[in-house]
Amino acid sequence: MFTLTPEEQAAVELSVWVALWATLTSLPPGLLVAMLLSRGKFWGKSILNGIVFLPLVLPPVVTGYILLLLFGRRGLLGAFLADNLGIVFAFRWTGAALACAVMGFPLLVRAMQLSIDAIDRGLEDAAGTLGANPVWVFVTVTLPLILPGIIAGTILSFARAMGEFGATITFVSNIPGETQTLPSAIYTFTQVPGGDVAAFRLTVIAIGVSMFALLISEAIGYVVGRRMGVEE
Amino acid sequence: MIQVNVQHRLGSFDLTAQFASDGRVTALFGRSGSGKTSLINIIGGLICPDHAHISLDGEVVVDTDQRIFVPKHRRRVGYVFQEGRLFPHLTVRQNLLYGWWFAPATKRRGQLAQIVKLLGIGHLLDRRPRSLSGGEKQRVAIGRALLATPRLLLMDEPLASLDDARKAEILPYLERLYDETKVPIIYVSHSVPEVARLASTMVVMADGHVVATGPTADIMARLDLIPFTNLVEAGAILDAEILKHDEQFGLTVLGLCGEQLWVPRLNGCIPGTKVRVHIRARDVMLSTRPPEGLSALNVLRGVVAELGQQHGPIVDLRLDCGGQAILARLTQRSVESLGLSKGTPVYAVIKTVGFDRQTLGTASRQANGADTTAIPIEGPVATSLRPEMA
Numbered sequence: 001m002f003t004l005t006p007e008e009q010a011a012v013e014l015s016v017w018v019a020l021w022a023t024l025t026s027l028p029p030g031l032l033v034a035m036l037l038s039r040g041k042f043w044g045k046s047i048l049n050g051i052v053f054l055p056l057v058l059p060p061v062v063t064g065y066i067l068l069l070l071f072g073r074r075g076l077l078g079a080f081l082a083d084n085l086g087i088v089f090a091f092r093w094t095g096a097a098l099a100c101a102v103m104g105f106p107l108l109v110r111a112m113q114l115s116i117d118a119i120d121r122g123l124e125d126a127a128g129t130l131g132a133n134p135v136w137v138f139v140t141v142t143l144p145l146i147l148p149g150i151i152a153g154t155i156l157s158f159a160r161a162m163g164e165f166g167a168t169i170t171f172v173s174n175i176p177g178e179t180q181t182l183p184s185a186i187y188t189f190t191q192v193p194g195g196d197v198a199a200f201r202l203t204v205i206a207i208g209v210s211m212f213a214l215l216i217s218e219a220i221g222y223v224v225g226r227r228m229g230v231e232e
Numbered sequence: 233m234i235q236v237n238v239q240h241r242l243g244s245f246d247l248t249a250q251f252a253s254d255g256r257v258t259a260l261f262g263r264s265g266s267g268k269t270s271l272i273n274i275i276g277g278l279i280c281p282d283h284a285h286i287s288l289d290g291e292v293v294v295d296t297d298q299r300i301f302v303p304k305h306r307r308r309v310g311y312v313f314q315e316g317r318l319f320p321h322l323t324v325r326q327n328l329l330y331g332w333w334f335a336p337a338t339k340r341r342g343q344l345a346q347i348v349k350l351l352g353i354g355h356l357l358d359r360r361p362r363s364l365s366g367g368e369k370q371r372v373a374i375g376r377a378l379l380a381t382p383r384l385l386l387m388d389e390p391l392a393s394l395d396d397a398r399k400a401e402i403l404p405y406l407e408r409l410y411d412e413t414k415v416p417i418i419y420v421s422h423s424v425p426e427v428a429r430l431a432s433t434m435v436v437m438a439d440g441h442v443v444a445t446g447p448t449a450d451i452m453a454r455l456d457l458i459p460f461t462n463l464v465e466a467g468a469i470l471d472a473e474i475l476k477h478d479e480q481f482g483l484t485v486l487g488l489c490g491e492q493l494w495v496p497r498l499n500g501c502i503p504g505t506k507v508r509v510h511i512r513a514r515d516v517m518l519s520t521r522p523p524e525g526l527s528a529l530n531v532l533r534g535v536v537a538e539l540g541q542q543h544g545p546i547v548d549l550r551l552d553c554g555g556q557a558i559l560a561r562l563t564q565r566s567v568e569s570l571g572l573s574k575g576t577p578v579y580a581v582i583k584t585v586g587f588d589r590q591t592l593g594t595a596s597r598q599a600n601g602a603d604t605t606a607i608p609i610e611g612p613v614a615t616s617l618r619p620e621m622a
Contacts, residue, residue, distance in 0.1 A: 120317070122313065122315070122317050123317055123319060123320075125278050125304070125311075125317075126311065126313060126317040126319075127319070127330070128277075128278075128303075128304040128305045129276055129277070129278070129304050129305070129307075129309065129310065129311040129377075129380075130305075130310075130330050130331030130334060130376065130377070130380045131305050131306075131308070131331050131334030131335055131380050132305055132330075132334050133303075133305045133306075134305075136334070137305075140330075141319060144321045145320070145321060
């Protein structure tokens with residue numbers, strides 16, 4: 001009952017792989033955007049805010065379709081990237097990662113933005129008067145202080161990526177071994193006769209992975225919070 | 233030498249301040265909202281002023297005309313904030329060494345061990361800021377600022393958020409700070425007792441303007457500045473010397489303008505130690521004849537040097553007692569019934585128990601700003617004042 005077929009195993013591994021890539025590559029731009037939205041004062045800030053948070057409210061299928069239009073083989077950016085840099089998203093696992101990254105991005109940014117907003121700017125001023133230039137202030141004060149937010153955002157974004165279905169299947173379809181992630185596999189099994197057992201097995205795994213991610217996030221948050229005295 | 237000339241507009245508040253000080257401890261004194269904190273924020277580089285010229289020891293750090301603005305991390309001006317602002321994610325030791333790492337290696341002066349000893353924070357090194365008391369936090373904040381080897385130390389009401397017991401705990405450390413580190417200090421405060429104990433030079437501010445600048449004793453003796461300083465705590469600051477201790481009654485005799493002043497016992501101070509005495513105007517009574525049958529131990533002879541403006545029923549007077557100024561606060565009724573005017577010889581009566589730990593401090597610098605020969609004061613001296621005075 002609990003032995004996975006190669007097809008199921010491939011779906012689980014691909015999902016973890018795609019989710020890791022989606023989360024890790026969106027971390028640096030996520031931090032940058034969170035800093036901009038939290039601290040920046042510039043024209044078009046609300047437009048940036050809107051674009052970042054749009055995937056949260058749009059139907060995932062719409063997001064997937066927009067990605068297809070932009071990054072498809074004949075899409076505006078897709079053609080450029082494929083011709084010049086050799087990066088292809090359409091019907092590849094990279095496309096699945098992109099879809100997951102876009103869908104998880106608002107959660108990542110939101111969590112980091114909240115913790116940046118909560119920082120006492122006075123601490124950064126204090127670091128400045130002690131001789132730290134702005135880069136050092138960011139590395140030694142800002143970054144450690146927003147670490148709980150970064151961790152929370154990362155876990156949320158990872159969990160979102162593990163569960164992402166609509167945008168992925170619209171953008172890169174459902175190709176076993178290439179773009180068939182855990183949710184797509186479950187969906188496929190529920191569509192074929194006798195696939196219930198396999199779908200159930202994968203469902204248990206999905207629950208397990210998500211639960212594990214949440215527990216890890218709790219644990220890290222607790223340790224970091226204790227160390228800094230932010231919690232309690 | 234600190235030279236400051238600032239013009240800055242904050243909303244509807246106009247800050248126009250100009251002062252220079254070569255004092256060791258310069259107090260920026262004034263009520264809340266008089267612009268003190270804005271002024272040191274400008275000196276520290278936290279605010280970029282509209283128009284300013286600021287130089288430290290001859291080096292220009294801000295000159296808006298020449299478009300010079302040295303950023304705060306290159307200014308080497310230490311800043312002790314009212315609320316400490318210790319880094320919560322670092323231990324006390326890491327907090328202390330934070331600025332030390334950034335200080336140029338050739339200019340590093342203080343050693344961790346030395347600063348830790350000066351401030352008595354050795355037992356806290358491995359703890360985190362959240363577990364420290366308010367007084368401990370402030371001492372760590374002072375140590376952190378000092379270890380960054382600043383050319384100037386700014387302190388923004390470092391005692392304001394502490395209760396009286398914590399204030400009494402930190403004041404002795406502050407008194408020794410300049411003498412042991414030789415870093416000039418600008419000390420923002422609205423507390424007369426703190427300034428009286430710590431400052432050699434005073435800059436009085438009101439409504440964003442500098443009202444007066446000068447040696448602390450001179451400023452405190454000016455009757456016309458009382459409305460700007462503090463009506464309740466106003467009083468003269470005098471330099472005295474410990475003559476002897478009276479063991480039987482637990483008293484100490486101070487030499488002051490050739491006369492003797494009896495105060496509660498100053499523990500641990502050897503005769504010859506210089507002390508600074510703050511005699512509040514409201515604690516001084518006047519008599520035109522030598523008083524008899526009086527419980528008060530201190531009677532000083534002097535003449536009325538100046539009568540101040542009447543505020544309500546009250547008049548402040550400045551007396552000249554053998555060259556030292558003493559302020560006295562009387563009712564207008566008493567002034568008229570005693571017929572006091574400029575030149576009237578009087579006897580000033582000061583109750584011994586009127587002195588408390590806030591009005592007496594050991595100081596190796598004189599209130600008039602002049603250097604005195606340094607008298608070594610041992611660590612426990614000032615601290616041991618507490619049980620006696622409390």
